[in-house]
Amino acid sequence: MTPLSSPSPPDSDWLRVEVRLFAAAADLAAARQLRLHVPAGCSLSELIAQLLDRFPTMKNLAHVSRWAVDEQFVPADFIIDRDLAIAMIPPVSGG
DSSP states (O other): OOOEOOOSSTTTEEEEEEEOOHHHHHHHHTSSSEEEEEEEEEHHHHHHHHHHHHGGGHHHHHHHHHETTTTEEEEEEEHHHHHHHHEEEEOOOOO
């Protein structure tokens, strides 16, 4: 699967964020990575809203997933202040 990108933003007040998807999230987006442009200083919840605008079928999954930055789980009010890689980690079950 190749990464999907949002259109390039008009100015430098925007950041590039790579969203890594796993399991059912990757299946729903038909991609393992998405590249999004978000305004500097936006929250993770605002990024999630942008993601759901593009992939509304991910709504239920996004709300039960964990989100990580630099291999650390972060809350929805985490502020995106630089170019980052963010992981959406959906719940998994195993035996």
